[in-house]
Amino acid sequence: MRTYCADSIVLRRIDLGEKDRIITIYAREQGKLSAVAKGARRPGSKLAGASEPLTYARLFLSTGRDIDVLTQAEIRESFTGIKQNISTVAYGIYLLELLSSFVDERQPNPELFDTLLSSLYVLESGADPEITARYFELQLLIDLGYEPHFDRCLRCDKPIGREKVAFSPALGGIVCPECGVPPADAIWVPGAATTYARALRNIEPQKIKDLKFPPAALRDLGLMLKWHIRYRLEYDLRSTDFIDMVAKFDDNGDLAQMR
Numbered sequence: 001m002r003t004y005c006a007d008s009i010v011l012r013r014i015d016l017g018e019k020d021r022i023i024t025i026y027a028r029e030q031g032k033l034s035a036v037a038k039g040a041r042r043p044g045s046k047l048a049g050a051s052e053p054l055t056y057a058r059l060f061l062s063t064g065r066d067i068d069v070l071t072q073a074e075i076r077e078s079f080t081g082i083k084q085n086i087s088t089v090a091y092g093i094y095l096l097e098l099l100s101s102f103v104d105e106r107q108p109n110p111e112l113f114d115t116l117l118s119s120l121y122v123l124e125s126g127a128d129p130e131i132t133a134r135y136f137e138l139q140l141l142i143d144l145g146y147e148p149h150f151d152r153c154l155r156c157d158k159p160i161g162r163e164k165v166a167f168s169p170a171l172g173g174i175v176c177p178e179c180g181v182p183p184a185d186a187i188w189v190p191g192a193a194t195t196y197a198r199a200l201r202n203i204e205p206q207k208i209k210d211l212k213f214p215p216a217a218l219r220d221l222g223l224m225l226k227w228h229i230r231y232r233l234e235y236d237l238r239s240t241d242f243i244d245m246v247a248k249f250d251d252n253g254d255l256a257q258m259r
């Protein structure tokens with residue numbers, strides 16, 4: 001049995017029997033993997049906090065025959081700011097689910113780990129969660145080689161202006177109105193929305209807090225990225241329903257009654 005340490009973000013947990021948990025983590029140097037946290041559900045267990053999703057911790061694990069075993073943990077960040085608000089929790093869970101859906105087991109990608117971690121810190125800092133989610137989606141797609149192209153028309157190479165353009169996930173970018181019938185999967189969006197994609201592509205994470213996007217542009221950008229991600233994954237993520245549900249409760253002012 002070999003022991004190792006893994007700087008990790010906990011993506012998911014499943015209760016196992018009366019006392020234990022299975023956790024899925026994204027480790028900076030080891031990639032996505034599962035481990036059993038024995039006794040994590042016992043009152044006062046030192047592993048309880050460290051095996052909660054949306055936790056950044058240094059985990060000590062030993063390799064098992066079927067599954068690795070979590071033996072010790074030092075919590076680095078519990079993201080209590082995110083966890084105080086059901087809306088930011090919904091977005092935080094979405095970031096975790098999005099990453100988990102795109103990465104394979106035990107394929108390390110330290111850069112993507114750092115992007116997830118810094119995006120969680122951005123959410124924790126009180127930045128607009130929708131802008132933060134768009135930032136993370138874009139950075140993840142860039143990192144994995146699936147970057148949608150927002151700068152120029154994919155057919156005639158003309159720079160995108162403010163006029164309505166067609167975004168096609170199958171093409172991976174924009175077709176301008178002069179270029180004839182767009183692909184069947186395209187959606188029409190104002191060209192202005194692509195400006196905001198360009199802004200998010202190059203920004204330093206700590207500056208996201210200062211960003212303000214017009215609601216319509218943010219919605220259009222969200223739609224393009226959602227379409228693009230759906231095309232890549234071939235399914236919708238469950239946590240997007242959770243975000244929509246929380247937003248509805250927020251709008252109706254019913255959230256306080258739910259608590």
Ligand SMILES: [Zn+2]
Nearest residue numbers: 153156176179
């Ligand atoms: Zn064109």
